[in-house]
Amino acid sequence: MLNFVVIDLGSNSVRMKISQIGPYGDFKVVGYQKKFVRLSENMGKEKTLKKEPIERTMRALKEFKATYSKLKNVKIRAVATAAVRQAKNQKYFLNRVKKELGINLRVISGAAEAYLDYLGVVNTLPVKNGLIMDTGGASTELIWVQNGNCEKRISLPTGSVLLSQNYNLTDQIKASDLYKAMTAAELRLSAVPWINNAHNMPLIALGGSNRTIAKIKRREVTDNINDLPDIHGMHLPADNIYALFEKLVSLDKIGRTKIPGLAKIRGDVIVGGLIPISLVLRMLQIDEVIFSNHGIRDGLLYEYLQNKDAENVK
Structure with a gap:
């Protein structure tokens, strides 16, 4: 073993x-x-x-x-x-x-990170066509999946910590700062040459910020922390995400940390963390998100198992 x-x-x-x-x-x-x-x-x-x-x-x-x-x-x-x-x-x-x-x-590399995300998702969810999105603290990975294959992938240097700290989104938020942050993120996203190929396709979201959406939603279903549903494979309408984003923007840091399901440590970076997914949903007219609890760590495991199988064949 x-x-x-x-x-x-x-x-x-x-x-x-x-x-x-x-x-x-x-x-x-x-x-x-x-x-x-x-x-x-x-x-x-x-x-x-x-x-x-x-x-x-x-x-x-x-x-x-x-x-x-x-x-x-x-x-x-x-x-x-x-x-x-x-x-x-x-x-x-x-x-x-x-x-x-x-x-x-x-x-x-960012490309390697994106590919590991892909391995973690496609080996645990029935994804044939769609866009995988992993929003981290300093980067966002996008993977376009076509017929189960990793068709295109990219890593963008924008994430929850960088957006929140660089544009003053950590506490009470000014409209001008939010506008600047969303404009900067949108410029990076819209510059991805193939992103429109994922128009109206399923969006599979992972990464701490994106998973927080699902964690908040499941706490609305039950307060019993011992009976919380698994967020892996959870589906959520885009309108729910827009509404949550609006609520978070209206609160200060302390107010955000009081929301059940949102880790207190994320209270100062969650708004920046949800900017990329909010923009992608609007840009690509996606009406539903599927959440994945498996990504890079699982990708490393599946990569090892695949390489091990290849060695055994030899």
Whole structure:
């Protein structure tokens, strides 16, 4: 039995998922941990990782190591995405992680991140045609799926933390700031040459900000946290998302953190996080969203299993 450990270091959070893989490729998830580290906090125009976010991240990674170090027959896949990808002090950070923790943190490209999202979604949801959208803290990945294949993919340097911090959307929101943020995001989205090919197709949403929509909705259904429905595969009309976005914009940071289903740590970045999906729904006239709870971490698992199968064939 192999303990396959996936560490996914994003711009807002770092997650670890542990799956036990059997001799025939069967697997089951046996562990999951998540820490909000906000690594991209205050990166600014100079695009450097700051001291306190780095320290928060190191503490989280040490906690993860304490967990998987107790396991036998461990294989680790550790990846970093947009924040580290964009950081000018990337080398310093990676060397420190390697020196202090022994973790080989691999910085993946935006295209690779998008493809892993694709693997995670199409292996867990019946998606044949549609647009996959992953909104993170510092980037948004878009994948156009046609006949089950990854037809086109792109990563855009815009996400919940960057939009919220760069355009003053963290607390009480001014109309002028919201307009500037939405205009900047729309310019990036509309510049994607193939995006209109996904007109009126299903939109499959993942990433912390997008999943928050589903988490808020399911709390409207029941207050019993032990009986919450799984958000994976949940369908939600676009009008519900527009209404939620309008509500969030009208509240200040404290008001947003009081909404059931919205993690308090996201109160200052959720408005920026929902700008991309709101724009895509309008641009492509999509009337419904399907939520996925599987993305890059699952993609790494399926990639490993596929490569393992290929080796066995040889």
